[in-house]
Amino acid sequence: MAIKSITLPDIGNYDNTPVIEVLISPGDRVEKEDSLITLESDKATMEIPSPYAGEIKKVLVKVDDALKQGDLIAEIEAEEDSGEDAATPSSQNESAKEEPAEGTPDEKPVETEKSAPAAEKPAEPAQTPAPVNRQSAGAAFHASPSVRVFARKLGVDLANVTGTGPKGRIRQEDVEGAIKTVMEGVAKGGAASGAGIPPLPEIDFSQFGEIEEKPLSRIKKLSGKHLSTAWLNIPHVTQFDETDITELEDFRKSLKPRAEKAGIKMTPLVFVLKALAHVLREFPHMNASLAPDGENLIVKKYINLGVAVDTPNGLLVPVVRDVDQKGIFELSEELMAISERARNGKLTGADLSGGTFSVSSLGGIGGTQFTPIVNGPEVGILGVSKASMQPVWNGSEFVPRLMLPLALSYDHRVIDGAEGARFMTTLSRTLTDLRELML
Ligand code: CAO
Helix, strand or coil, X not given: CEXXXXXXXXXXXXXXXXXXXXXXXXXXXXXXCCEEXXXXXXXXXXXXXXXXXXXXXXXXXXXXXXXXXXCEEEEEEECCCCCCCCCCCHHHHHXXXXXXXXXXXXXXXXXXXXXXXXXXXXXXXXXXXXXXXXCCCCCCCCECHHHHHHHXXXXXXXXHCCCCCHHHCECHHHHHXXXXXXXXXXXXCCHXXXXXXXXXXXXXXXXXXXXXXXXXXXXXXXXXXXXXXXXXXXXXXXXXXXXXXXXXXXXXXXXXXXXXXXXXXXXXXXXXXXXXXXXXXXXXXXXXXXXXXXXXXXXXXXXXXXXXXXXXXXXXXXXXXXXXXXXXXXXHHHHHHHHHHHHCCCCCCCCCCCCCEEEEECCCCCCCCCXXXXXXXXXXXXXXXXXXXXXXXXXCCEEEEEEEEEEEEEECCCCCHHHHHHHHHHHHHHHHCHHHHHC
């Protein structure tokens, strides 16, 4: 064991850099590379590591001291082989106890026990490990090492914490506040803050004018939580297309009298459901769910389509089962019944479970396109917008065709862009020529 002086190494072109935190006290045991103090210049926060392992004997700096290279930081009873100069003869090491490092200004608060001849002065700790410059390491936030350790222990990413200290420095209270916000978000079922995403600011809107606060419906709260969870967990891609349903519409119109006689409303949506079921057989990965561990794909052999229904209390997604095995009349009847039950609040748990892929149709309302959110843990969802007559170039002239806008959102972890595009193209081809259903 030998007493050694620890001085400030070369930290670049910084003079009189203020100490913003002293992390050691006499009696502390430190390992080599443990941070001793933190300096903060205009541009960077730097932690100064210990060049030795051992016990701190004296701390020779305090907060707000301005340091430059060579200034004494501390004295340490270093373990024999812990420092860069471990091979230095012990007599030389001993002298370190008595003299500050070469170049240390007299006015520094160094307590020496006896003076030593210049020849016995310890070598300048030129090999002291370089300080860690957090700014140059890419961290744009300022926080002391103890706060960093605190955050690391609790799994808090400081990039997501707003510092309230001087110059935006992150303090321990800020980390605690961030954790509190997340926990409150989880307790309330809010997915945004639960995912470690900074919450939206709380604003008192009444300061700008009259307001009224209304509770969200139970369905809105539940579907909101589910939508946020899906949005945050699933990397979405949405692919758009427009498909020619002129002949499909002619066919639908030709069936309408029969349907009306049977008391059935037959909308374009049931044809979309039928075509989807057919195409999902060809693209089984779209009729699947990613296993929770993300390692396997669970492919479902049944095709149950969830259909988003707009109800006075919010969005519900009842499931139409075995769509591939049902005809257009049966599907129309079932869709009518299930959307009626949804609007009357009569759905059961079974009606709402077991879906393998979802459809959201705004075709009866309007709009040219929208980006549906995948109904996780399903892999894909089809958005259907309002069909409209458009001039389409057939190679020699523009002809009026009824074009249906489609939007396919999918989980990009499961479906590649090419597969998504092929799925959409096949669906489009099937809707344009329903004879595809027989193939
Ligand atoms: N293009 C043009 N017209 C369409 C159409 C389309 N894509 N889809 C439906 N229509 C027509 C229908 O033919 C019907 O017209 P007629 O009364 O003249 O026959 C009219 O629009 C109304 O249809 P509908 O909406 O009652 O029936 P549907 O089978 O198309 O849809 C349902 C049923 C339950 C899906 C729908 O009522 C609904 O609730 N849609 C909203 C879903 C929703 O909110 N999605 C957003 C979820 S958030 O992402």
